[in-house]
Amino acid sequence: MVVATPTPIRSDKIEAIDLPIIDLSGERSEVSKLIVRACEEFGFFKVINHGVPFDIISKVEQESLTFFSKPIPEKQMAGPPNPFGYGFKNIGFNGDMGEVEYILLHTNPLSISQCSKTFSNDPSRFSSAVSGYIEAARRLACEILDLIADGLWVTDTSVFSRLIRDVDNDSMFRLNHYPPLSKDSDTSPSYNNNNNTNSCSGTKVGFGEHTDPQILTLLTSNDVGGLQISLDAGVWTPVPPDPTAFWVNVGDVLQAMTNGRFKSVRHRAITGSFESRMSIAYFAAPPLNAKITAPPEMVKPESPILYRPFTWAEYKKTTYSLRLGDTRLNLFRLDG
Numbered sequence: 001m002v003v004a005t006p007t008p009i010r011s012d013k014i015e016a017i018d019l020p021i022i023d024l025s026g027e028r029s030e031v032s033k034l035i036v037r038a039c040e041e042f043g044f045f046k047v048i049n050h051g052v053p054f055d056i057i058s059k060v061e062q063e064s065l066t067f068f069s070k071p072i073p074e075k076q077m078a079g080p081p082n083p084f085g086y087g088f089k090n091i092g093f094n095g096d097m098g099e100v101e102y103i104l105l106h107t108n109p110l111s112i113s114q115c116s117k118t119f120s121n122d123p124s125r126f127s128s129a130v131s132g133y134i135e136a137a138r139r140l141a142c143e144i145l146d147l148i149a150d151g152l153w154v155t156d157t158s159v160f161s162r163l164i165r166d167v168d169n170d171s172m173f174r175l176n177h178y179p180p181l182s183k184d185s186d187t188s189p190s191y192n193n194n195n196n197t198n199s200c201s202g203t204k205v206g207f208g209e210h211t212d213p214q215i216l217t218l219l220t221s222n223d224v225g226g227l228q229i230s231l232d233a234g235v236w237t238p239v240p241p242d243p244t245a246f247w248v249n250v251g252d253v254l255q256a257m258t259n260g261r262f263k264s265v266r267h268r269a270i271t272g273s274f275e276s277r278m279s280i281a282y283f284a285a286p287p288l289n290a291k292i293t294a295p296p297e298m299v300k301p302e303s304p305i306l307y308r309p310f311t312w313a314e315y316k317k318t319t320y321s322l323r324l325g326d327t328r329l330n331l332f333r334l335d336g
C-alpha cells in the first residue's frame with residue numbers, strides 16, 4: 001500500500017497521541033472504569049476482543065465495494081439522499097461538500113430489506129449482510145452503554161441502552177467510500193472552508209469536521225487511515241486504521257445525558273492515500289419521541305443541569321437545519 005505523506009490543512013496542528021484501547025474481555029468493573037475515563041478524556045476509544053466475528057464485517061465491506069465499484073450514473077439511481085440513499089460529495093442539505101460518496105440507511109429491518117433492491121443485484125445477500133452487521137453493532141453498543149451506566153454508578157443501569165433496544169430506535173447505518181488520490185492530484189494548497197474546494201497539498205477533506213448527533217457511533221474501516229479526532233480546537237490526532245477493531249465515538253446525546261461529563265468528540269476524515277478508504281458507521285440513536293435528559297445521579301449541586309430536556313425528534317430537526325460543523329448542542333444549554 002502506498003500512502004502519501006499527510007500534510008496538515010493550513011493552520012491545523014497534527015499531534016499523534018496514544019488513544020485508549022479497551023479490551024472487552026477484561027474484568028467487568030475494570031473495563032467499565034476504563035470506558036468512563038476514555039469517554040471523559042477523549043469521547044473516543046478503540047474496542048478490541050469485541051466478540052463481533054470478522055466475517056460479519058467483511059461481508060458488508062464486500063457489498064460496499066461491489067456497490068461503489070459501479071459506474072457513477074448507476075449509483076446515482078440510488079440517490080440523492082433524502083437523507084437516506086446514495087450521496088456523492090454533498091453531505092446533508094446545507095451545502096456541505098466532501099471527497100466522499102456514501103450510502104445512508106435507517107436500521108429498521110423493513111427499510112433495510114426494501115432499499116436493498118436499490119443497492120444490489122442480489123438484494124437478499126445485501127440485506128442479510130447489512131442486517132447481520134447492524135444487529136451485531138447494536139448488541140455491542142448496548143453492552144458498552146451498560147458498562148458506561150455501571151461505571152457512572154447510575155441506579156437505572158439500562159438508562160442508555162434501553163433507548164436503542166427500543167423497536168422504534170432511530171439508529172442509522174452508513175457506508176463511506178473515499179476515493180484514492182490520483183497520481184496527478186492537485187498539490188497546490190487551496191484549502192478554504194468557504195469555497196468547499198477541500199484540498200491541500202495531496203490531502204483531501206473527505207468528511208469535514210463534526211460531532212455525531214446520536215448517542216454513540218461504532219465505526220470500522222478497511223486498513224486505509226484518514227480519521228482524525230480533535231481534543232483541542234485546531235489540533236488533530238490521526239486515528240490509525242485497524243480493520244479488526246471498532247472505534248467508538250461519544251455523540252451529542254450522550255454528552256447531554258451525562259450532563260457534559262462525556263465529550264461528544266469532533267472528528268473528520270482527511271484522505272491522502274493512493275488506496276481508497278472505506279468505513280462503516282453505526283449511529284445508535286433513541287426513538288424520535290424519547291426525552292433526552294441526564295439521569296438524577298449526573299446532576300449535583302457542583303454540576304447543575306447543563307441542558308434543557310429535549311426529544312430526539314427536536315434535536316434531529318435542529319441538526320438537519322444546520323451545517324455539518326456546527327456545535328448544535330450549545331443551542332440546548334440552559335445558560336444560553
Ligand SMILES: C=C1C[C@]23C[C@@]1(O)CC[C@H]2[C@@]12CC[C@H](O)[C@@](C)(C(=O)O1)[C@H]2[C@@H]3C(=O)O
Nearest residue numbers: 083091092093096212213319320322323324
Ligand atoms: C450536514 C449534515 C449531514 C448530517 C446532517 C447535517 O445537517 C449535520 C450532521 C450530519 C451528520 C454527521 C454524522 C452522521 O454521518 C449523520 C448521518 C448524522 O446523523 O449527522 C450526518 C448527517 C447526514 O449525512 O445526513
Ligand SMILES: O=C(O)CCC(=O)C(=O)O
Nearest residue numbers: 174176207227269279281
Ligand atoms: O470515515 C470516517 O472515518 C468518518 C465517518 C464519519 O465521521 C461519519 O460517517 O459520520
Ligand SMILES: [Fe+2]
Nearest residue numbers: 210211212267
Ligand atoms: Fe462522524
